[in-house]
Amino acid sequence: MSELINNRQEQLKAIIKEIHKGMPLDEAKALFKKHFESVTTEEITSMEQSLIEEGMPLEEVQSLCDVHAAVFDGSISDIHTTKDQTQIEGHPAKVFIDENSKIMELIEKEINPYLNKLDKSSHLMIRIGVERLLEIDKHYKRKENLFFPGLEKRGITSIPKVMWGVDDEIRKMLKGVKANLDSIDNDLESAHRVLDQALTKVIDMITKENNILIPMLLDKLSLYDWILADEGSDEVGYFLDAPKASWTTKENHKEEKQDEIINGEIPFDAGTLTNIEVNAILNTVPVDMTFVDKDGNVKYFTQGKERIFDRPHTVLGRHVNMCHPPQSVHIVEEIVESFKSGEKEHEDFWIQMGPMFVHIRYYAVRDKEGSFLGTLEVSQNIKPIRDLEGEKRLLAK
Structure with a gap:
């Protein structure tokens, strides 16, 4: 059985390596469908992690992560089995997916109708739309600071690193567009071109978050991990609006947190320390x-x-x-x-x-x-x- 699993991973890696060598996306999709009916989120994670461990630069994996997602789109077999919590109002997973819907709605209704139109009214609407889209920073920060630690504790580091890198690219591009639009000497054609590229990255990231990241989180994170993510969400903030419903699990499972306290250490509001560590920190x-x-x-x-x-x-x-x-x-x-x-x-x-x-x-x-x-x-x-x-x-x- 292990030989079959390893063979599947090697086949997946071979397809991805061909993409990195320049294989067109349509050919890669056809090759994937020839050898696989479906793929699990765990296989995708292991494949990307293995590529990085073999020496493929993180930046290279990052630059083509959206292409990877496009190849697998619609073929991830374990999505339907891991979505129960995404139906619970206020649960961090549902809040995250709902935000992705709001991000898509903003792009489609508030930016796309005015994209590549260079008249004054369109310029104003684009500026307003981009300013609102910059709130995506909070969406990404919750992912990076509240979701990724749970994966990293379980040895899953490739997808967090790759996603974080793309998040930063999106932030930089959107900030650059905003600065260009705000400038007296703005270059509207350049701003719209970069914005179009940034929106493509945003939409590709939504696909990867919904189809790969969230199923993986629901499979790997414990109740305690979700409680921590829920507790930290208000401080980080949300995309445009906070969720209307609260997830009350954290109130009902305070004893769950106690299980995480290491014996012999002093518990604080955030973490535990030994008395030696506390003394050294204060000094x-x-x-x-x-x-x-x-x-x-x-x-x-x-x-x-x-x-x-x-x-x-x-x-x-x-x-x-x-x-x-x-x-x-x-x-x-x-x-x-x-x-x-x-x-x-x-x-x-x-x-x-x-x-x-x-x-x-x-x-x-x-x-x-x-x-x-x-x-x-x-x-x-x-x-x-x-x-x-x-x-x-x-x-x-």
Whole structure:
């Protein structure tokens, strides 16, 4: 049986390699139909992953991924068996597919009727349509940051890499079109030509998302993966409009999340860490932090390399009023009282200390219900930040 499976994959790879050598799409489709009645999403994934592992450049796979999708279109056998969750209102998979329908509708109704028309009214409509289409960035970000991690945990990396690369190409093209259209010296013919190319890529990506990615996600992702995707969706955002219905599974399966917590690690709102990792992280950030509990006692301070104020261990457990000169105690008390009453959430000071320009901010620390837990003092020498000019986008040599 394994020999048959391997032979199928080799045949698939052979067809794709011929496409990369220049075989016309119609010939590739005919060759595919000659050897296969159907193909599974897992076979497609394994085939692309194997091509990359054999040395085919990621960029080359990426550049022809839409051609791959066109060859397999309508022949993916396991699509119908994995679509149940796409019928659940508010489920991330259904939201994603519904967004693809909205993207197609926008292209067909708001852009295509005006494409390649260079009059003023058409120019305006194209600009509005492109600006709305740029919201596709949120659609892609949810895919890249909420869906792909679940696949990568299971060793599926080729399709995420290839898709992400094409997503970035689409973003760049659409932003370029928008900049061209907004320019006083715009080149409408060039803008429409690039937009036409970008729309082709968008539509091809919709085909691959609906026919390959979503079935694969439904097959591979656990309930917990979908809960995480659902919880992160509001923060990333949606294409044009948020879904009207909510998927309530996450409320009913909080215990599912507990199964993912690693024994011996401290659970946080996002992830778990060992106490050694927490201590190292807090000592790595280039700020001094001191925490005073709700009763006014110093409970913790960082021990980073870039110290601004001395904090001997003898201050631990000491009341904060005893850590300041008598003439400034009233200021400390006022700050803490304003935090306890809810009047303020932070208070800022900045002072010149020799060559350093120090920013000091006091934060009210509260639990999820809003109850006051204490005060966090954060101090940082911001002179190097104030001195920054221009931009840095590349690594220094």
